[in-house]
Amino acid sequence: MFGPVDRAGTHAYKWERDKGKNLIPLWVADMDLASPQAIVDALSERARHPIYGYTHPWPSLNQSVVDWCQQEYHWAIEANWIVWMPGVVPSFNLACDLLAKGGRVLVQTPNYPPMLQAAERQGGQTVTLPVHWHNDGWQLDWTQLEAEMAHPDCHLFMLCNPMNPNGAVLSALDLAKISALCQQYDVLVCSDEIHCDLILDPVQHHPAGSIAGLEDISITLMAASKTFNVAGLGCSFAIIANPRLRADWQQRMADLVPYPNFMGMIAAEAAFSSCKGWHTQLLSHLKGNRDLIDSRINRLEGLVYRPQPATFLAWIESTQPGLALDEHFIKAGLMPSEGKFFGQADNSRLNFGTDRATLERAMQLFSDYWQQNRPWES
Structure with missing residues (x-):
């Protein structure tokens, strides 16, 4: 195969x-691996229709994400929490623009280049948090994390989980610690989880928005793109439970962030429902x-x-x-x-x-x- x-x-x-x-x-x-046949078939069928105009998300597409989150992560989300985006990178750049207030943005390192560059590109300052190998795993420095969150100009923690490039997955306990610190210091979390469906060992991935205390102060970014090898189709989604935060997000992206590619949405529905x-x-x-x-x-x-x-x-x-x-x-x-x-x-x-x-x-x-x-x- x-x-x-x-x-x-x-x-x-x-x-x-x-x-x-x-x-x-x-x-x-x-990946240099062929996408699932169900995605190829769905794209081929839609391509046969000769009009490729503006296309907005539809109920069964949103439901495929709701079902996938429940099936894979035991996370019960509502369809209206989903905001469709053209990619995870523009999404966390939007988070920096909207939420960082030109201040300090915490980012763990090593990390992939767009995440390291996002804060500066949106008028803020990247503050790096090196992860260390400790007790047979990559660990955040909790003392440093708390000290940085306590800074009055820190409003946003940009998390990459699973981590790129090292492939580590934060435990529920790790995320509970992050939740407690964010609540204590009034820091929002934007969590890039684009690799969350690529868990190779019997461990559980926990989306940021599923963690107690983070429900209303987090934005969880996901996509079918890496797992099902459809990154060129320009489609991802943000899951934002807090209605005020979601409305602010949607208002900021209006006429600035393009709609996701409709073929990407078709691929996502096929991925989450048939693959x-x-x-x-x-x-x-x-x-x-x-x-x-x-x-x-x-x-x-x-x-x-x-x-x-x-x-x-x-x-x-x-x-x-x-x-x-x-x-x-x-x-x-x-x-x-x-x-x-x-x-x-x-x-x-x-x-x-x-x-x-x-x-x-x-x-x-x-x-x-x-x-x-x-x-x-x-």
């Missing part, structure tokens, strides 16, 4: 950017890919990979400061996402959302290069 797919001629940015450089692209976070079996098989495939990277990278001296429960992204750490790990992946014939853009220049992110044979070839190329050149000794 998850074999190789030739993306030549599709203008795929992942493949076009470095075309002709003989590099296996394992960087930007879209559960495919989704289950995808998770199994990605877990096998993750475990393959674990077995190959962690036998190489000078490198550490800590497999995490979520996403199709692997955060590879160098044990040698200043090693320029990105350069070595490129020399080996792989294009990673460069760690410097995530706030940690010594590390690299690999996208393992591909077929098994391609990933095997990529790991063999890198292992051969690393063992032959022994860059950790230089």
Whole structure:
């Protein structure tokens, strides 16, 4: 089911950017795996109608999200809490513009570039909160988090959960701590959960808006785009329970934020209503890919990979400061996402959302290069 797919001629940015450089692209976070047939069929059927005009969300689309949240997260939401958006990135930029009041925006690091850049782009200040490896997991520094929330110019905590790039998932206890601090210091949460449907291990993802105390002070951002590989269709949604906050959000986006692509909404409804079996098989495939990277990278001296429960992204750490790990992946014939853009220049992110044979070839190329050149000794 998850074999190789030739993306030549599709203008795929992942493949076009470095075309002709003989590099296996394992960087930007879209998968080289075919979307479910139910989505292909739904898009094909709609494309046969010859008018592609303005299209607003419809009841069965909203109900598919309501049902999915109940099925996957035991989260009972109302259909009118859903605000359809053209993407998660414009959504958290809108959150910075609307809620940060030009002040300090808390963001954990490492994190993917658009989230690190959003506060400044909307006239605020990014305050980074490094996560640390502690007790066999990535942990927030709770002392630092409280100190930053207590700052009078802090109004917004932008959370990425599951975390990109490291794939960690915050526990219910973690989120309860965040809830208590946000209530104490009057800080709102905007939670980017675009990878929440990519949980590879038997752990439970808890949406921010489902946590006691966060219901009225949070915006939960989700999409079908990463999980079902439809990111190019420009569609996501914000779940906002608080009616005043939702009204403010909708007023701020009016005539500023474009409607989501109607084909993206069609894909989302098909994904959430007709693709559960495919989704289950995808998770199994990605877990096998993750475990393959674990077995190959962690036998190489000078490198550490800590497999995490979520996403199709692997955060590879160098044990040698200043090693320029990105350069070595490129020399080996792989294009990673460069760690410097995530706030940690010594590390690299690999996208393992591909077929098994391609990933095997990529790991063999890198292992051969690393063992032959022994860059950790230089």
